[in-house]
Every structure is written in C-alpha cells, then in structure tokens.
Amino acid sequence: MRRPLLPAVTFTLALGLGVPGAAQVQEGEQATGQAVALPELDVTAAGERGDGPVEGYRATRSVSATRTDTPIREIPQSISVVPRAVLEDIAAVRVDAALDYAGGIARGNNFGGQTLYEYNVRGFATGEYYRNGFPVNRGYQGSPDTAAIERLEVLRGPASLLYGRGDPGGTLNIVTKQPVPERFTVLGGLFGSYGLARGTIDAAGALRADGSMSYRLNGAVEGGGSFRRHVDSSRQYLAPAFTWQVSPDTTVTLEGEFLHNERTFDRGVVAYGNRPGVIPRERFLGEPGVGTNRNTSGLGQLRFDHRITNDWSLRGGVQYFGGTLEGRAVEPSSLLGDGRTLRRELRQRDFAWNDLDIQLNLVGRFRTGPVDHTLLAGIEYERYHNREVLDRSNPGTSPFAIDILNPVYGQRLPALTRRSNTVENSSTYAAYLQDQIALTGRLKLVAGIRVEHFDQDFTQRSTGTASPQRQTAATPRVGLIYELGGNVSAYASYAQSFRPNRGGDIGGRSFAPERGEAFELGAKFDLFDDRVSATAALFHITKENVLTANPADTSFSIAAGEVRSRGFDLTLSGNPMPGWRMIGGYAYIDAEVTRDATLRPGTRLLNVPRHSASLLNVYEFQEGRLQGLGLGGGVNLVGSRAGDTVGSAFRLPAYATVDLLAYYRIGDRVRLNLNVNNLFDRTYYDRSYSSVWVSPGAPLAILGGVTIRL
Secondary structure, X not given: OOOOHHHHHHHHHHHHOOOOOHHHHHHHHHHHOOOOOOOOOOOOOOOOOOOOOOOOOOOOEEOOOOOOOEEHHHOOOOEEEEEHHHHHHXXXXXXXXXXXXXXXXXXXXOOOOOOOOOEEEOOEEEOOEEEOOEEOOOOOOOOOXXXXXXXXXXXXXXXXXXXXXXXXXXXXXXXXXXXXOOOEEEEEEEEEHHHEEEEEEEEEEEOOOOOOEEXXXXXXXXXXXXXXXXXXXXXXXXXXXXXEEEEOOEEEEEEEXXXXXXXXXXXXXXXXOOEXXXXXXXXXXXXXXXXXXXXXXXXXXXXXXXXXXOOEEEEEEEEEEEEEEEEEEEEEEEEOOOOOEEEEEEEEEEEEEEEEEEEEEEEEEEEEOOEEEEEEEEEEEEEEEEEEEEEEOOOOOOOOOEEOOOOOOOOOOOOOOEEEEEEEEEEEEEEEEEEEEEOOOOEEEEEEEEEEEEEEEEEEOOOOEEOOEEEEEEEEEEEEEEEOOOOEEEEEEEEEEEEOOOOEOOOOOEOOOEEEEEEEEEEEEEEOOOOXXXXXEEEEEEEEEEEEEEOOEEEEEEEEEEEXXXXXXXXXXEEEEOOEEEEEEEEEEEEEEEEXXXXXXXXXXXXXXXXXXXXXXXXXOOOOOOOOEEEEEEEEEXXXXXXXXXXXXXXXXXXXXXXXXXXXXXXXXXXXEEEEEOOOOOOOEEEEEEOOEEEEOOOOXXXXXXXXXX
C-alpha cells in the first residue's frame, strides 16, 4: 500500500505547486500517449519524535532511554511507551492506572493515597520518576496528573548512567505535551461513581504570526468522594508551557506545573487473621473528619536546544521544584492478640522540600572510518533540601483503639507526645559519557559510564543525631543489538545502579550505598508490517547493601541485605490494522531475599507477583454508519503477592479485573466516552505495606465524559 503513494503525492504536488510543464504533461500524454519525465521532488513527511505525540498505541522512537532521539528497535533495552491515546481511552486521571498496561509494573506503597510513592518494576520497589528527564520524585509531590502528559516511558533495568541514583528494576519518565503553533482549545468533563467530577482544558496556539513563539496550557479541576467511607479529595492543577524559536538553530522552552491536592489520608483496611476480605473494603479505620492532608507543589523548568552544526548540538536546562505536605491522620499501629482490637496513633505532618537540578548535554554525530557514532557527554548538578516534622501519639500509653469488626468513631484524640524533626541537605555532582556506535548496518553498540559524587547531611534535630555521608560511584552500561532479519533484533545488555542509603547505623556512621547490577537478554519484533512492536526479555538483577535490622539492636539498621530478581517479561503495543489498537504485557518475576540479618533467604519481596499480565484492545469503526464509534476492553491479571515486609504468612490474593470502554466521535470536534471499570465488581487488594495497611482496589465504577474542540 505504501509504494504507490510517493508517485501519487509527487504528481499531485507538481500540479498544485505549478511545476513548469505539469499541466502540459497531462495534455501531452493524452494527445500522444507518450510518457514525459517530471522534475524530481523530495517529499518529506513529519515523522514521530522521541518526545512527541504517538500515532495510536505504537511508539517507534524514544529520548528517555538514551537522551538522544533514537529508534526503539535500535536500543538494547526493554522499553514500554504508554501514549496519550491510552490515557484517553481508559479515562485515566492518575499515572497508576496507565502503568497497569505497561506490562509487569506492580503497584506499591502510595503513602495513604497521597502520592506515587512507590511502584515496582522487575521485582524492585522504586520511587524514582522524572519529568522530561528531570527528577520530580523529591519530597512528597501529589500523584502525577495526566492532564499534561503526552506519553509515559518505562525503562526496564538500571538507568543510573543517565539519571543517577536509583533502583535497578527500572525508571519512569513522564513526557509532557509541548507547545504548538496550531491554535485550538479542548475542554473536557468527566463524571463518575462516588461523586467524581473533573474538568480539563488543553489550549495551544502561536504567540507570533510567524509561529516562532507558541504556548500550551493544560489544567484540571477535580473533586469527589471515594468508595471508601469518609474519604474525600479535591485537586487543582495547572501546567503552562511556552516555546520560543530564537533562531533556526536555537529553541528555548519554559514550562511550569502547579498542583494543590487535598485528600483524606487513608491506610486502607486490616487483614483479619492474615486474611484480606473479612473487613468490608469500604470500611474506614481512621476518624471521620480527621485526616485531610494538603499537598501543594510548584515546578519551573527551562530547557534549551542549540544546534552548533548539522552534527553537533548543545542541550540542557534547569529545574526548580518545591512543595509542602501538611495535615493530620489517624493511622493503624498494631492489632492486639484478640485479632479485632486495632491500636491507632494520631500523626501530624509538616513537610517541606525544594530541589534544584541543572543539566548540560553535548550531542554529536561523527564517523571513524566506516563506523558511525552518536556521542552524548553530559554534566549534572542537583541540590536538595527536605524538612520533615512528624508529631505522633504513643499507642503504648494511649492506645486509641478501635474494633475493626464493629468500629465506633468519635473518641477523644490522643496527645502528640513524640516528635521527629529531620533535615536533609544533599548535593550531587555527576558527569557521564555515552556512545551509540553503528558497528555495521545491523550491529549496534551502546556503551557509557557515569561518575557521581553525592554529599548528604541528615540530621535528627529531636535527638541531635547527625549522619553525614560522602559517596562516589561509577555506574557503567553496555549493550549490543543485532538485526537478525527485517523484523527481528536480538540484544544483550549489562548495567549497574547506585543509590545512597539514608541515615546512620548504631554508631552514627553512614551506611554503604545500595548497589545493583542487571543482565538482560532479549529480542525485539516488528509485526503486522511494522504496525505492532513487541519485546521479550530475560533478566537477572541483584541489589546489595539493602538496609536490614541490626541483630544487636533491632531499633537500628545495618547495610547487609541482598535481594535478587530474575524472570521474563513480554510487552507489545501497536495498531495491527486500521482502527485497531492494542497494548499490554506479561511478566514472570522471581524476586526474593538472598541475604538478611533477620529475614530468611527465599522470603518474597513485598507486592511482587510471580505472574502478571494485562491487555487493552480498542477498535474504532472506520466507515459506514458506525464510523467514529470505538469499542474496547482491558483485562488486568495479578498473581498472589507477599503482603508485608517481615516474611510472615500474610499474602495478598491473586485477582483479575475487566474494564470496558466505548466512545463516539461526532465529527472532528466532539468525543463522548463511557468507561466501566471492574465490570464484575471483584473484591481485590492492589497493594499493602503490612497486615494492618492493606489497600483495597476500587469496586465497579462507571465514568462518563465529553471533550469539545473549539
């Protein structure tokens, strides 16, 4: 279908643009029947950018994985891209829901529903995530809103070469919508079960007639209740962005993000007798009216891209990010021996943080003999300040208990008698070098190393204890990928990770940092005439110097633990035929403790299922009376998981949920959508931290929405 297109387009352009002799050609051929040669025209279509919109569900390029715009099929690493279309189809308002379809991503601790505190990739919990390559997981930012997201990219395996300290399982980079000169305004409304009401705006346009300056404005206002009793939330979100094409070689982009989120702090339910499901999923075990936390954050990001020559560019930017988290909450502490009396404690938080990050990258393309190189050389500086004041009651002297089987609210709140007042100041200096080498037309090598120096001063003001640390680490990465045929490539990679441990040991000394290493073997497939991409990978990852309880005094820790994860994952996404979109994956993960001072080897890691799978399919009718109608569904399968961190018998049961969706496009301006989540109203638990902090999943919910393009 593609081959006849170029001559047809060329001929049409020749007629339309008035190419000399074009009109006469048609007349001459009719008169004489002889072919006449046309002047040659080059037709270049705007293709996908590694940080731009995606057609349907299949992304072909990525910037996140190499910090250069590179075809995904040439990167020796498993990468999942969840594009904007997925967010729209499933009516996702938070990142968590979209990650369910990235393949093998498990939900982790969400800090009482306040933040994207942790998620699990390849068996390892991590809180590391980025916004256009800059860190935004510092402090306790509210869970990322989807209003300004263009695509989500999950990089499996260590990403320390490019992003610095982190966990070896994987990293998430959020790519935001960018300004465009095309003028439009899209208004959206979403309404659903439990009082959800949400309004959004997405507006763009040129600020100058020549298109050299343009803007993008995304915003959302949201409020509602929850299937959980006495749990409410409200949110205001605004994300403006401006781009200035200073010259043909220089572009400057300024972005902001402002979020105010108020939500009831909610640790979920208790596993009665280590069995989830006995306590109703809607039962609230805090105190009604006590627990609203206010989370406010602001971000400014200035980026530039300057082309020095046709082959060399200088790119970089600066980001400042800060926020606060304030509020009280009544939280579970421990379950007494009768199995039904839950001790609780009152907590009051006053947290504040700010972070400055500066990046500078030099990117160049050159040849050494027959070998092509894409070189990345970069430096980075980060300064982070975090203050946390946490006041708590004492559940030992003021139990503040509640009967989990027959709760009675309204008790007098206990006194706040314990205080933790910590201050953390850290600075990071890093330099990195990466080379993408085309050894032959089919064989490509990616190799690089990062050297990072980390200074941290962590002080517990309540006791006067200080735990300063100075760490320097080198984290290499190397990978090979070979194109076996027209649609299959095989690859192998090795990478290391580094993350400093926080605090100090019994002697006040800083801990040795966590270090991870990962081996990966995989294959990439382009199917259905390059309309669907799939990646299958085997991996083996270890992480050492994990903090564990000190046998001499369990109130202190030592860096003596080691954990290991190995397994297989498969991801796929694409558009198999016109109108049909699909995305999903499968993962088998064997993640366990291999060395620990208190846990026995073989203990499973928290919230990590051995088996998980997801698949979303959507079909939009392309013609006839049903044109513009889209129908689809998704299934999410999650195996049983360890439910706490102490290796007890408590496990979260396996579950499967089914979602349905439908939408209808009325012309090019109006889109109506209907989503039914958890169609069969299954009771399930998507994450936990202990047997008294268990998060139930949402029951059957119906969402209806409309977007109007003005």
